[in-house]
Amino acid sequence: MAKATDTKSASTAKAATKRSRSAAETQKIETALTERRDELQAEYDQTLAEITELQRERLTDSAGDDQADTGTKTLEREQEITLANNLLERINQVERAIDRLGEGNYGYCEKCGNAIPVERLAAFPSATLCVSCKQLEERR
Numbered sequence: 001m002a003k004a005t006d007t008k009s010a011s012t013a014k015a016a017t018k019r020s021r022s023a024a025e026t027q028k029i030e031t032a033l034t035e036r037r038d039e040l041q042a043e044y045d046q047t048l049a050e051i052t053e054l055q056r057e058r059l060t061d062s063a064g065d066d067q068a069d070t071g072t073k074t075l076e077r078e079q080e081i082t083l084a085n086n087l088l089e090r091i092n093q094v095e096r097a098i099d100r101l102g103e104g105n106y107g108y109c110e111k112c113g114n115a116i117p118v119e120r121l122a123a124f125p126s127a128t129l130c131v132s133c134k135q136l137e138e139r140r
């Protein structure tokens with residue numbers, strides 16, 4: 001006497017999405033990114049200190065400098081500034097990565113959708129391709 005119509009409704013289980021990462025993995029990536037950010041930040045601070053130092057040298061003991069010395073110091077300072085700007089850009093990249101990680105859309109290959117390994121993300125926070133897709137890309 002049981003109704004036969006109510007028995008077949010459980011077949012709607014969603015196909016497992018590739019976009020899933022365990023909380024532990026997400027945590028690991030976040031730690032790696034945070035460490036990287038701190039490293040870059042320390043490097044950046046040091047570079048800024050060096051720039052300040054170079055600037056001070058330029059202003060204080062330039063009395064005996066000839067033009068070549070002044071030129072060298074200016075060049076040194078420009079190189080330090082370029083370095084500082086590069087570091088700042090990398091810090092921004094890592095911070096954007098941390099933001100995207102929080103939103104749950106960071107660290108997946110743009111090509112195949114697979115999760116990019118934690119080690120790769122730690123080394124290249126701005127990586128958007130997994131290693132195999134990257135290699136395919138480079139071979140073209």
Ligand SMILES: [Zn+2]
Binds near residue numbers: 113130132
């Ligand atoms: Zn891929």
